[in-house]
Amino acid sequence: MAIQQQIQEAAIKSLEQLYGKTFTAKDFQINKTKPEFEGDYTVVLFSLLKPLSKSPDALGNELGKHMVESHPSLFTSYNIIKGFLNLTVADAFWMQVLTQNYNDVCFGKGALKHQKVMVEYSSPNTNKPLHLGHLRNNFLGWSTAAIINANGYETVKTCIVNDRGVHICKSMIAWQLFANGATPQSTNTKGDHFVGDYYVKFNDEYKAQVETLIGKGVDKATAEKEAPIMKATQQMLLDWEAGKPEVMELWKEMNSWVYAGFDTTYKRIGSDFDKIYYESNTYLLGKKTVQEGLSKNVFIQKEDGSVWIDLTADGLDEKIVQRKDGTSVYITQDIGLAQQKYDEYKIDESIYVVGDEQNYHMKVLQLICKKLGLPYADSIHHLSYGMVELPTGKMKSREGTVVDADDLLDEMERVAQQKTEELGKVKDFTAEELKELYKTIGLGALKFYLLRVDPKKKMIFNPEESIDFHGYTGPFIQYTHARIKSILRKEKVQAEKVHDTSLLKLEKELLIDLENFPSVIEQSGHEHNPSHLANYVYNVAKTFNSFYTEHSVMNAESEEKKQLRLLICELTANVIASGMRLLGIHVPERM
RNA sequence: GGUCCGGUAGCUCAGUUGGAUAGAGCAUCAGCCUUCUAAGCUGGUGGUCAUUGGUUCGAAUCCAAUCCGGAUCACCA
Structure with missing residues (x-):
């Protein structure tokens, strides 16, 4: 048992024997003694003075004396300064810590808890390489899982790869337009960087097209919608969802380039996963839950067919969970994936390592799960982390200030x-x-x-x-x-x-x-x-x-x-x- | 505008279930290698803990208001 805890328990016992009153660990504090005073650990007496009707000196002396006398092998002496009872722990105790643990590689680990904790982290998009922000996420996720594991929990490291959607199509369109069949091999480029370059090319071209349209007198909003490259991207997304063979083939090939690149980087930084989920496999999950939510009256369907949840009573907003065309939105997939994780692994706790820009999203996710009465709702924890910025300000991929x-x-x-x-x-x-x-x-x-x-x-x-x-x-x-x-x-x-x-x-x-x-x-x-x-x-x-x-x-x-x-x-x-x-x-x- | 997060030394950060004179590193100044690795050690300089008020034996820590910075509030992910 930790020394601090031992001291607390010794104090509780002494207080009980001296005054017949039972205190708990929350009633008073044990601190490390400040270096300028004699002693190793300190009982802070102030909070005990009133319930015991004692002066600091009287209580300190009585308690100190009793603790030292009843634990002669643990404490050697005490002193009182103001309301602080400073205890000196016997050298024999520290010697025991030393001789018992010096060659124990398990020193520090907790007892087995027989519980399973899942940690989701990294979760990259397959349209661009990893940057500094991803590194913070990966290091945090990996380390948190390792620490939790050392505390005696079984851990499952996981990651959801965002491998589909409009952002992926952007890279694909740009590759079709500008690559002339180039590949990572033919250009000797790391796969994720290769694909990322076409994502950048897309944005350059898109910007140029929008400006051309605006120059022709089209208003900005329309120009952004009508730019040919954007229309082509949207068509490609529809083709992808329809499973059009040549689109699927290109998608698979470009993703395989990215994965090869990611593998290299993950290996280098020591990130690994026990289970990888792909959004292309999970994006339809959650639809069933929407139906259940409707029948439970947790969700409401509007006239146009879209499905919503009203969270205004919880201080949040109305949130859409299914579009009017019946397709699911981001949060719907997350509800579905949460369910799948639970079904597959019977986890007791689920940790999401996700940036603080998504605090609201995570709050909504958990709240929806609660309202649906899902058994794992309370076990969801968001490990929220802040953005990494440069001395010059935020990293912006469009301005090329991202640290790769x-x-x-x-x-x-x-x-x-x-x-x-x-x-x-x-x-x-x-x-x-x-x-x-x-x-x-x-x-x-x-x-x-x-x-x-x-x-x-x-x-x-x-x-x-x-x-x-x-x-x-x-x-x-x-x-x-x-x-x-x-x-x-x-x-x-x-x-x-x-x-x-x-x-x-x-x-x-x-x-x-x-x-x-x-x-x-x-x-x-x-x-x-x-x-x-x-x-x-x-x-x-x-x-x-x-x-x-x-x-x-x-x-x-x-x-x-x-x-x-x-x-x-x-x-x-x-x-x-x-x-x-x-x-x-x-x-x-x-x- | 609503909600949430942050503001501590010149810079980057600890310290916040309320406890003793607020701590590190970097930078800066002064010392320490014929002795186990100087990527080290010792000391000095440097603070209105954003501001104001409150709670109490005691506040960087809790509460309220204000100021500053950020995030978010999409039929995006």
Whole structure:
């Protein structure tokens, strides 16, 4: 059990024995003691004063005395400053944490929950390559799933590929018009970029056609509707839905190019899925639900045949769920897919990693499911994340200010190589080992940079800052790990030589941090927020570096101290590696 | 206009189930490598926690109003 919880329970027990009153964990707080005071953990007494009619000093003394006396192996002393009861935890406790967990690769993991959680993330469109925004989504989704898994839940990583619709047809039309039969192979272009280029070409041509029409005196709205390339696109969408063979063939071929490109990038960033849904297979789902909704009077049909739900009583609007021509809209598909996920996997919780621009949509989705009385409605959770912006403002694909994922990864690796060469610490590495290291560092820097920020906040991506490998960064943590490993290569731990011993300030500080690892994993999972873990691992690395500078391991004051510090090194490396793994970041043995 | 989210050091961010003198990194200044990897460590400078009012022993944190920025409110996805 976590020390903080143990202290809380000890306090509850003491309060009961002293005053005959029962308190719960919510009635008072246990905090880490601020560094400027003596002690490790602090009971905040203020909220207990009134119910017990005690002064801070009286309560502090009575409670402190009772807690220390009834747990002689856990607490060694206490002191009271104002309304704060500071407790010093026995070194023996920290030693126990150390010796029990130093070589346990499962340290931090939670007990099996026998529940299944699905995490949907990435969900790309097949008309353009991945960009920086997708990276935030992928890293968040992958890491959240890993963290939830570490908390003892079975996880299913999934993704819905938006492989149909008008945006896909735009790329297809442009390819027909301008490509002269070119392919990714013939032009030596990565498939997703190749298709994306035709999406851009479409927009250029469309814009030109609209302007020509406006020049001829057509009003803007009409011009946008009547531009030949747009009309052709709309016709193609109808042909696709009708299953016209040559359209289907082109669609399949162009999508296959995109998938080949995506596969390369996903492999590179370590994103993977247990199940992939394709919109072309799911876009008709949900129609049955619409009928059920109508018969339950949850939905209403208007005179023109369109179907709506009235959410005004919930502070939202009226929302259409089926067009007058009987075709389904986006949210209808989502209702259908939610049902399918539930049917196929019997999931207990369903997490959607979707940008905050769709907060309203997700709210509506869940509300509709609730009103339909669907059993999984309450298990839907939206992991909403903010947009990634550049120092110059928003990324806009039309203005060419989008940071391409592949380009960015190349750049990160290039900088990793340059910095590694400047430092010259791994000159004996083979070419292959070097390549692997550059990838590890470059990708680690990027992932950490994107994951260290609270998901729900929008973030600024500063290209220069992101490639800084000092301070609060992934490479800093990787470097700390490599440093520790360098020591551990020199000497093997002999745990039996370590006995109870008094701990120095930095030794204890590090152990207090390390003991907290399981709680941080739990909190990150519970809140669907990997940034807590990122912050935590950074702090562990930072504390270790202070310890490392202050105290020598190999030339320790005594053999016993040396062995103790080797154990601390082992546990620290273990926690850093495990924590980083849950963020999807590898840590090198040397760098 | 309605709804939702955000505003903390020059910059990027922690800290928000209310707790002690608000913390990191970057930048800047001053130190530390004949000793386990200096991608490191130690210290200095830097704050009206957007503003105003309220709640109370105590507010960056809760409530209200205001200002600023963003998202969203399509028979688009």
